[in-house]
Amino acid sequence: MSRVVEHLAELTGFRDRDLLDATIVSAFRELLPPAVIAIYRSVGMAPEQHWLMRARMGPGDVAPVSDPLWSDLSTLPRLDSDHDRLACLSCDETLIVPGLPSRAYFALSTENETYGVLEIETDEPLADDMRRQVETVLKVYRNFHRLLDYSERDTLTGLLNRKTFDDSFMRVVASPYLDRVPDRRHEDGSGTWLAVIDIDHFKRVNDGFGHLIGDEVLLLMSRLMRSSFRFQDQIYRFGGEEFVVLMRCENAGAAFAAFERMRANVERTTFPQVGRLTISIGITEVRPSDTPSSAFERADKAVYHAKQSGRNQVHDYQALIEAGKLVDASRDSEVVLF
Numbered sequence: 058m059s060r061v062v063e064h065l066a067e068l069t070g071f072r073d074r075d076l077l078d079a080t081i082v083s084a085f086r087e088l089l090p091p092a093v094i095a096i097y098r099s100v101g102m103a104p105e106q107h108w109l110m111r112a113r114m115g116p117g118d119v120a121p122v123s124d125p126l127w128s129d130l131s132t133l134p135r136l137d138s139d140h141d142r143l144a145c146l147s148c149d150e151t152l153i154v155p156g157l158p159s160r161a162y163f164a165l166s167t168e169n170e171t172y173g174v175l176e177i178e179t180d181e182p183l184a185d186d187m188r189r190q191v192e193t194v195l196k197v198y199r200n201f202h203r204l205l206d207y208s209e210r211d212t213l214t215g216l217l218n219r220k221t222f223d224d225s226f227m228r229v230v231a232s233p234y235l236d237r238v239p240d241r242r243h244e245d246g247s248g249t250w251l252a253v254i255d256i257d258h259f260k261r262v263n264d265g266f267g268h269l270i271g272d273e274v275l276l277l278m279s280r281l282m283r284s285s286f287r288f289q290d291q292i293y294r295f296g297g298e299e300f301v302v303l304m305r306c307e308n309a310g311a312a313f314a315a316f317e318r319m320r321a322n323v324e325r326t327t328f329p330q331v332g333r334l335t336i337s338i339g340i341t342e343v344r345p346s347d348t349p350s351s352a353f354e355r356a357d358k359a360v361y362h363a364k365q366s367g368r369n370q371v372h373d374y375q376a377l378i379e380a381g382k383l384v385d386a387s388r389d390s391e392v393v394l395f
């Protein structure tokens with residue numbers, strides 16, 4: 058039992074979800090007899106949902122492996138590809154499947170949803186006392202995830218909040234991925250893009266309909282963003298009517314198309330009591346030398362240009378520079394230190 062306590066202490070020392078999943082898998086791999094331990098998360102929007110492997114260890118592995126957060130959905134197994142795992146996800150209960158090997162499935166959930174499954178494969182069925190140990194450790198795991206949600210997410214919309222942005226951004230600059238996984242099985246030349254999204258004339262909504270209706274607009278806007286962007290795109294509410302998105306795209310054209318799709322989705326949506334609304338979007342590609350504030354400032358200038366040009370538009374900062382509509386002051390002010 059002392060080893061369980063040690064692993065729980067290690068588990069609660071992290072504030073990084075990727076390291077948290079890798080740690081819990083490593084802990085179970087050590088506590089259990091020779092086994093395959095894995096955490097799978099359901100990703101995507103119904104009915105096109107797939108399994109993303111968050112962490113996995115087999116008998117011969119020295120460290121967990123995982124699917125990159127930026128995996129193309131089409132390359133991941135569909136939910137119905139594993140009926141036992143899907144049954145556990147659907148019923149939110151522990152599921153024991155006897156056989157050779159024996160498999161045990163434990164649901165991973167928050168207060169609002171069941172989002173994943175811990176899967177344990179062993180030569181012999183788990184003993185009752187071992188199953189209870191697994192469930193006890195998972196209670197700590199779930200509670201810690203809830204604490205992370207409380208500290209990292211906006212209380213109204215459930216999107217990531219402003220204070221988590223800097224850490225996520227610096228990981229973008231340090232790595233081509235927005236995750237820290239021990240095994241990066243796919244790498245490409247895609248760039249990372251930052252967008253600032255602002256609801257046009259939102260003050261009129263609050264002044265004309267009240268803040269409760271304004272909050273309903275923000276909630277619906279957050280749902281539109283989740284459905285418009287991919288599961289791996291990072292969406293933040295910065296406060297008020299301002300949102301930020303970090304996204305990997307192949308090129309400027311693909312990034313522009315993704316945010317244009319979001320703009321169009323909002324334009325054709327009818328918001329209860331309010332009617333039609335629009336958004337203005339500014340985007341910029343993240344540079345290796347960027348700080349969070351420098352990239353945000355470029356995207357914010359593109360948003361300002363969109364609003365000055367009539368709103369309900371998407372503008373790429375670099376395209377505005379090349380067209381002579383903005384001056385890239387950041388290039389001129391760069392200082393070389395010797």
